[in-house]
Amino acid sequence: MDESEDVPKDFIKLKSEKLSVDEVSELVISPCCGAVSLFIGTTRNNFEGKKVIHLEYEAYMSMAETEIKKICRDVRQKWPSVKHIAVHHRLGVVPVTEASVIIAISSPHRAESLEAVMYCINTLKASVPIWKKEIYEGEYSWKENKECFWTNTEK
Amino acid sequence: RRPPGRRRHRQPAAEGCPPGDGGSMRCQQVSVLYFARSAELAGLRCETLSVPRQITSLQLWEEIVKIHPRLAVIRDQVVFAVQQEYVLLGDQLLVLQPGDEVAIIPPISGG
Numbered sequence: 001m002d003e004s005e006d007v008p009k010d011f012i013k014l015k016s017e018k019l020s021v022d023e024v025s026e027l028v029i030s031p032c033c034g035a036v037s038l039f040i041g042t043t044r045n046n047f048e049g050k051k052v053i054h055l056e057y058e059a060y061m062s063m064a065e066t067e068i069k070k071i072c073r074d075v076r077q078k079w080p081s082v083k084h085i086a087v088h089h090r091l092g093v094v095p096v097t098e099a100s101v102i103i104a105i106s107s108p109h110r111a112e113s114l115e116a117v118m119y120c121i122n123t124l125k126a127s128v129p130i131w132k133k134e135i136y137e138g139e140y141s142w143k144e145n146k147e148c149f150w151t152n153t154e155k
Numbered sequence: 156r157r158p159p160g161r162r163r164h165r166q167p168a169a170e171g172c173p174p175g176d177g178g179s180m181r182c183q184q185v186s187v188l189y190f191a192r193s194a195e196l197a198g199l200r201c202e203t204l205s206v207p208r209q210i211t212s213l214q215l216w217e218e219i220v221k222i223h224p225r226l227a228v229i230r231d232q233v234v235f236a237v238q239q240e241y242v243l244l245g246d247q248l249l250v251l252q253p254g255d256e257v258a259i260i261p262p263i264s265g266g
Contacts, residue, residue: 041266057265058190058191059265060188060190060236060258060260062239063236063239063258064265066239089265089266100266101265101266121266124265124266125263125264125265125266126263127263128263128265128266129190129236129258129260129263129265130263130264130265130266131190131191131261131263131264131265132264132265133191142191142192142261142262142264143264144232144261144262144263144264145262145263145264145265145266148262148263148264150234150241150243150262151232151262
Protein backbone atom coordinates (compact mmCIF):
# COMPACT_ATOMS: atom_id res chain seq x y z
CA MET A 1 0.00 0.00 0.00
CA ASP A 2 1.28 3.48 -0.87
CA GLU A 3 1.35 5.10 2.57
CA SER A 4 1.18 8.62 1.18
CA GLU A 5 -2.39 7.79 0.10
CA ASP A 6 -3.40 6.68 3.60
CA VAL A 7 -5.08 10.00 4.41
CA PRO A 8 -7.89 9.93 6.99
CA LYS A 9 -11.21 9.05 5.36
CA ASP A 10 -14.87 8.89 6.35
CA PHE A 11 -16.95 6.11 4.80
CA ILE A 12 -20.68 6.77 5.17
CA LYS A 13 -23.34 4.59 3.62
CA LEU A 14 -27.11 4.23 4.01
CA LYS A 15 -28.42 1.20 2.13
CA SER A 16 -31.16 -1.39 2.16
CA GLU A 17 -28.91 -4.40 1.57
CA LYS A 18 -27.57 -6.54 4.43
CA LEU A 19 -24.59 -4.94 6.18
CA SER A 20 -21.21 -6.67 6.31
CA VAL A 21 -18.91 -6.48 9.33
CA ASP A 22 -15.99 -7.67 7.18
CA GLU A 23 -16.58 -4.96 4.59
CA VAL A 24 -16.87 -2.16 7.17
CA SER A 25 -13.79 -3.31 9.13
CA GLU A 26 -11.67 -3.54 6.01
CA LEU A 27 -12.55 0.03 5.07
CA VAL A 28 -10.80 1.43 8.15
CA ILE A 29 -7.76 -0.83 8.40
CA SER A 30 -4.54 1.17 8.10
CA PRO A 31 -0.86 0.28 8.34
CA CYS A 32 -0.24 3.00 10.95
CA CYS A 33 -3.09 1.82 13.19
CA GLY A 34 -2.88 -0.86 15.83
CA ALA A 35 -6.55 -0.72 16.71
CA VAL A 36 -9.87 -1.07 14.93
CA SER A 37 -12.91 -0.68 17.19
CA LEU A 38 -16.36 -1.76 16.12
CA PHE A 39 -19.97 -1.27 17.17
CA ILE A 40 -22.73 -3.41 15.68
CA GLY A 41 -26.39 -2.61 16.45
CA THR A 42 -28.68 -5.59 15.87
CA THR A 43 -32.43 -6.13 15.93
CA ARG A 44 -33.68 -7.54 19.23
CA ASN A 45 -36.60 -9.97 19.27
CA ASN A 46 -38.47 -8.37 22.16
CA PHE A 47 -39.61 -5.06 23.63
CA GLU A 48 -41.50 -4.78 26.94
CA GLY A 49 -42.74 -8.32 26.71
CA LYS A 50 -43.88 -8.03 23.10
CA LYS A 51 -42.42 -10.19 20.36
CA VAL A 52 -40.65 -8.11 17.70
CA ILE A 53 -41.04 -9.53 14.19
CA HIS A 54 -38.64 -7.09 12.53
CA LEU A 55 -37.64 -3.41 12.38
CA GLU A 56 -38.27 -1.03 9.49
CA TYR A 57 -36.01 1.99 9.03
CA GLU A 58 -36.47 5.15 6.99
CA ALA A 59 -34.23 8.19 6.68
CA TYR A 60 -34.09 11.79 5.50
CA MET A 61 -31.22 10.62 3.33
CA SER A 62 -29.40 13.81 2.40
CA MET A 63 -29.61 15.28 5.90
CA ALA A 64 -28.69 11.97 7.57
CA GLU A 65 -25.46 11.83 5.56
CA THR A 66 -24.71 15.47 6.42
CA GLU A 67 -25.32 14.86 10.13
CA ILE A 68 -23.10 11.75 10.13
CA LYS A 69 -20.37 13.79 8.41
CA LYS A 70 -20.68 16.35 11.24
CA ILE A 71 -20.23 13.52 13.77
CA CYS A 72 -17.08 12.36 11.95
CA ARG A 73 -15.73 15.92 12.03
CA ASP A 74 -16.43 16.11 15.78
CA VAL A 75 -14.72 12.74 16.34
CA ARG A 76 -11.58 13.98 14.58
CA GLN A 77 -11.58 17.16 16.68
CA LYS A 78 -11.92 15.24 19.96
CA TRP A 79 -9.58 12.36 19.02
CA PRO A 80 -7.06 13.74 16.52
CA SER A 81 -5.22 10.43 16.21
CA VAL A 82 -8.29 8.68 14.75
CA LYS A 83 -7.50 7.55 11.22
CA HIS A 84 -10.53 6.20 9.33
CA ILE A 85 -14.21 6.20 10.28
CA ALA A 86 -16.89 4.03 8.69
CA VAL A 87 -20.61 4.32 9.46
CA HIS A 88 -22.99 2.01 7.61
CA HIS A 89 -26.71 2.15 8.42
CA ARG A 90 -29.32 -0.14 6.94
CA LEU A 91 -32.68 1.12 5.71
CA GLY A 92 -35.93 -0.76 5.09
CA VAL A 93 -36.66 -4.08 6.78
CA VAL A 94 -34.06 -5.45 9.23
CA PRO A 95 -34.94 -8.94 10.55
CA VAL A 96 -34.16 -10.04 14.12
CA THR A 97 -30.43 -10.61 14.79
CA GLU A 98 -29.34 -8.75 11.66
CA ALA A 99 -27.31 -5.56 11.90
CA SER A 100 -28.98 -2.17 11.47
CA VAL A 101 -25.82 -0.14 12.05
CA ILE A 102 -22.09 -0.84 11.98
CA ILE A 103 -19.49 1.71 13.08
CA ALA A 104 -15.76 1.04 12.68
CA ILE A 105 -12.93 3.40 13.65
CA SER A 106 -9.17 2.92 13.47
CA SER A 107 -6.47 4.62 15.53
CA PRO A 108 -2.82 3.93 16.40
CA HIS A 109 -3.73 2.88 19.96
CA ARG A 110 -6.96 1.40 21.27
CA ALA A 111 -8.21 4.06 23.73
CA GLU A 112 -9.06 6.61 21.07
CA SER A 113 -10.96 4.32 18.70
CA LEU A 114 -12.89 2.70 21.57
CA GLU A 115 -13.98 6.08 22.93
CA ALA A 116 -14.71 7.46 19.46
CA VAL A 117 -16.99 4.53 18.57
CA MET A 118 -19.04 5.09 21.73
CA TYR A 119 -19.31 8.81 20.99
CA CYS A 120 -20.30 8.07 17.41
CA ILE A 121 -23.24 5.77 18.18
CA ASN A 122 -24.46 7.94 21.08
CA THR A 123 -24.42 11.07 18.92
CA LEU A 124 -26.01 9.28 15.96
CA LYS A 125 -28.91 8.36 18.21
CA ALA A 126 -29.27 11.98 19.33
CA SER A 127 -29.03 13.81 16.03
CA VAL A 128 -29.29 11.81 12.79
CA PRO A 129 -32.72 11.91 11.06
CA ILE A 130 -33.36 8.17 10.83
CA TRP A 131 -36.51 6.52 12.20
CA LYS A 132 -37.36 2.94 13.08
CA LYS A 133 -40.70 1.24 13.34
CA GLU A 134 -40.91 -1.85 15.56
CA ILE A 135 -43.26 -4.44 14.02
CA TYR A 136 -45.02 -6.76 16.49
CA GLU A 137 -47.70 -9.37 15.83
CA GLY A 138 -50.71 -7.32 14.74
CA GLU A 139 -49.38 -3.87 15.66
CA TYR A 140 -46.38 -1.58 15.32
CA SER A 141 -44.74 1.34 17.10
CA TRP A 142 -42.54 4.23 15.97
CA LYS A 143 -39.57 4.23 18.36
CA GLU A 144 -38.10 7.33 19.96
CA ASN A 145 -34.48 7.42 21.13
CA LYS A 146 -34.11 8.73 24.65
CA GLU A 147 -31.06 10.59 23.30
CA CYS A 148 -33.22 12.59 20.84
CA PHE A 149 -32.09 16.10 21.67
CA TRP A 150 -35.45 17.86 21.44
CA THR A 151 -37.61 15.47 23.45
CA ASN A 152 -37.21 15.61 27.21
CA THR A 153 -39.20 14.91 30.34
CA GLU A 154 -39.46 18.62 31.16
CA LYS A 155 -41.72 19.26 28.15
CA ARG B 156 -52.09 27.02 -15.77
CA ARG B 157 -49.86 23.98 -15.58
CA PRO B 158 -47.28 23.44 -18.32
CA PRO B 159 -48.11 20.42 -20.53
CA GLY B 160 -46.71 17.16 -19.29
CA ARG B 161 -46.26 18.36 -15.72
CA ARG B 162 -47.58 15.93 -13.16
CA ARG B 163 -50.52 17.24 -11.11
CA HIS B 164 -49.56 17.95 -7.53
CA ARG B 165 -51.14 19.82 -4.68
CA GLN B 166 -50.08 23.40 -4.19
CA PRO B 167 -52.10 24.54 -1.21
CA ALA B 168 -51.69 28.19 -0.26
CA ALA B 169 -51.29 29.20 3.35
CA GLU B 170 -53.52 31.97 4.70
CA GLY B 171 -51.91 35.34 3.97
CA CYS B 172 -50.98 34.17 0.46
CA PRO B 173 -53.93 34.92 -1.81
CA PRO B 174 -53.60 33.01 -5.07
CA GLY B 175 -51.78 34.99 -7.73
CA ASP B 176 -50.67 37.65 -5.29
CA GLY B 177 -47.11 36.47 -4.78
CA GLY B 178 -45.82 40.03 -5.18
CA SER B 179 -47.24 42.05 -2.31
CA MET B 180 -47.50 39.14 0.16
CA ARG B 181 -44.00 37.97 -0.80
CA CYS B 182 -44.90 34.28 -0.76
CA GLN B 183 -42.49 31.51 -1.56
CA GLN B 184 -42.99 28.00 -2.86
CA VAL B 185 -41.23 25.61 -0.53
CA SER B 186 -41.00 21.81 -0.54
CA VAL B 187 -42.40 20.19 2.58
CA LEU B 188 -41.19 16.67 3.39
CA TYR B 189 -42.95 14.32 5.81
CA PHE B 190 -41.25 11.41 7.60
CA ALA B 191 -42.24 8.50 9.82
CA ARG B 192 -45.36 9.19 11.89
CA SER B 193 -45.89 12.61 10.30
CA ALA B 194 -46.04 10.97 6.84
CA GLU B 195 -48.66 8.52 8.12
CA LEU B 196 -50.76 11.30 9.66
CA ALA B 197 -50.50 13.63 6.67
CA GLY B 198 -51.01 10.78 4.18
CA LEU B 199 -48.15 11.90 1.97
CA ARG B 200 -44.37 12.24 1.87
CA CYS B 201 -43.89 15.54 0.08
CA GLU B 202 -45.72 18.49 -1.36
CA THR B 203 -45.17 22.08 -2.47
CA LEU B 204 -46.57 24.80 -0.24
CA SER B 205 -46.90 28.56 -0.72
CA VAL B 206 -45.92 30.38 2.48
CA PRO B 207 -44.99 33.98 3.35
CA ARG B 208 -41.29 34.63 2.87
CA GLN B 209 -40.94 35.61 6.52
CA ILE B 210 -42.76 33.40 8.99
CA THR B 211 -41.99 32.03 12.42
CA SER B 212 -41.48 28.28 12.77
CA LEU B 213 -44.61 28.05 14.90
CA GLN B 214 -46.67 29.95 12.30
CA LEU B 215 -45.37 27.60 9.60
CA TRP B 216 -46.42 24.61 11.70
CA GLU B 217 -49.89 26.11 12.14
CA GLU B 218 -50.23 26.64 8.38
CA ILE B 219 -49.31 23.00 7.76
CA VAL B 220 -51.76 21.75 10.40
CA LYS B 221 -54.58 23.74 8.76
CA ILE B 222 -53.99 21.65 5.66
CA HIS B 223 -53.34 18.37 7.53
CA PRO B 224 -55.28 18.60 10.84
CA ARG B 225 -54.28 15.07 11.90
CA LEU B 226 -50.74 16.36 12.46
CA ALA B 227 -51.91 18.32 15.51
CA VAL B 228 -51.41 15.30 17.79
CA ILE B 229 -47.63 15.33 17.32
CA ARG B 230 -47.11 19.08 17.78
CA ASP B 231 -45.20 18.66 21.04
CA GLN B 232 -42.85 16.04 19.64
CA VAL B 233 -41.71 17.43 16.30
CA VAL B 234 -39.10 19.87 15.07
CA PHE B 235 -38.50 21.19 11.60
CA ALA B 236 -35.42 20.84 9.46
CA VAL B 237 -35.18 23.92 7.22
CA GLN B 238 -32.53 23.49 4.53
CA GLN B 239 -31.25 20.61 6.67
CA GLU B 240 -30.80 22.62 9.86
CA TYR B 241 -32.95 21.72 12.85
CA VAL B 242 -35.40 24.41 13.99
CA LEU B 243 -37.60 24.14 17.09
CA LEU B 244 -41.26 25.16 16.82
CA GLY B 245 -41.44 28.66 18.27
CA ASP B 246 -40.68 32.30 17.63
CA GLN B 247 -37.66 31.75 15.40
CA LEU B 248 -38.15 33.77 12.23
CA LEU B 249 -37.55 31.77 9.07
CA VAL B 250 -36.52 33.59 5.92
CA LEU B 251 -37.49 31.19 3.18
CA GLN B 252 -36.18 31.21 -0.40
CA PRO B 253 -38.07 29.67 -3.33
CA GLY B 254 -37.48 25.94 -3.45
CA ASP B 255 -36.26 25.70 0.14
CA GLU B 256 -36.77 22.31 1.75
CA VAL B 257 -38.70 22.10 5.02
CA ALA B 258 -38.96 18.68 6.68
CA ILE B 259 -41.21 17.60 9.55
CA ILE B 260 -38.97 15.67 11.96
CA PRO B 261 -40.68 13.38 14.51
CA PRO B 262 -38.54 12.03 17.38
CA ILE B 263 -35.64 10.16 15.81
CA SER B 264 -34.71 6.53 16.37
CA GLY B 265 -31.66 5.67 14.31
CA GLY B 266 -29.06 3.16 15.36
